[in-house]
Amino acid sequence: MAGVPIYYFLTLSAILFALGVAGFLFRRNIITVFMSIELMLNAVNLSFITFSYYLKKNDGHIFAFFVMVVAAAEAAVGLAIILTVFKNRQTLNIDEVDSLKN
Amino acid sequence: MDLILFGVFAIIAVVCGINVVVQSHPISSAISLVGVMGSLAVLYLLLGAEFIAAAQVIVYAGAIMVLFVFVIMLLNAGAESRKGRSLMVQLLGVPLLITLFGLLAYFVQRMYSPEASVHFGGFRGGTAEEIGHALFTTYLLPFEVTSILILIAILGAVVLARKEMD
Numbered sequence: 001m002a003g004v005p006i007y008y009f010l011t012l013s014a015i016l017f018a019l020g021v022a023g024f025l026f027r028r029n030i031i032t033v034f035m036s037i038e039l040m041l042n043a044v045n046l047s048f049i050t051f052s053y054y055l056k057k058n059d060g061h062i063f064a065f066f067v068m069v070v071a072a073a074e075a076a077v078g079l080a081i082i083l084t085v086f087k088n089r090q091t092l093n094i095d096e097v098d099s100l101k102n
Numbered sequence: 103m104d105l106i107l108f109g110v111f112a113i114i115a116v117v118c119g120i121n122v123v124v125q126s127h128p129i130s131s132a133i134s135l136v137g138v139m140g141s142l143a144v145l146y147l148l149l150g151a152e153f154i155a156a157a158q159v160i161v162y163a164g165a166i167m168v169l170f171v172f173v174i175m176l177l178n179a180g181a182e183s184r185k186g187r188s189l190m191v192q193l194l195g196v197p198l199l200i201t202l203f204g205l206l207a208y209f210v211q212r213m214y215s216p217e218a219s220v221h222f223g224g225f226r227g228g229t230a231e232e233i234g235h236a237l238f239t240t241y242l243l244p245f246e247v248t249s250i251l252i253l254i255a256i257l258g259a260v261v262l263a264r265k266e267m268d
Contacts, residue, residue: 003219
């Protein structure tokens with residue numbers, strides 16, 4: 001019985017990462033940009049777990065665990081920042097938040 | 103069997119991932135992202151990562167996405183407008199992305215032969231027992247530092263989001 005080749009998983013990870021990059025670059029809504037970052041983190045986690053399987057060690061799982069912890073902390077702080085930005089400017093469009101540009 | 107399982111959930115993940123990017127309303131993107139995370143949890147199980155699969159569902163699909171949905175509803179975020187993006191992004195964005203993905207996929211396929219394959223149950227080091235043992239012996243210091251990171255994040259979130267008091 002044939003298994004799934006390792007590079008299928010890594011290619012899926014590459015697809016999800018590229019989609020995350022696309023969302024990060026093309027979307028203008030700050031919340032969607034944030035969700036694209038989460039998508040990229042998930043894609044990298046899949047790579048970690050796959051390499052962990054390939055090497056038959058569980059160190060990759062620990063790394064994925066730490067990525068999750070950092071993602072949780074980042075989501076909490078980031079969403080608080082989004083709330084503050086919205087409270088001060090009444091907009092979620094990242095093109096309108098450009099005080100540092102000029 | 104493994105290939106069918108992988109195929110079904112990989113397709114769900116990719117379709118939901120595309121949906122995250124193309125939906126104009128943030129709440130649709132959030133629901134699609136939950137779909138991506140759920141199907142990734144199944145793939146983690148296929149790779150023998152039981153603990154991470156459970157943590158994926160609980161932490162990501164549960165906690166983080168609920169936080170996102172709360173914020174979307176709190177801010178009453180509507181669909182975004184399509185106008186006002188720069189010409190360079192429109193012209194170069196998609197070709198550059200396809201190049202990025204093509205390079206990644208090419209090198210990945212060159213590096214790993216098809217003989218290196220995944221079978222369900224081929225790796226049993228991902229149980230909660232094994233992960234817990236590694237966390238509390240080899241990775242004890244990073245684990246403890248993580249708790250401080252979480253504490254700082256909680257404080258930061260509370261300070262940022264509270265109402266200004268005189």
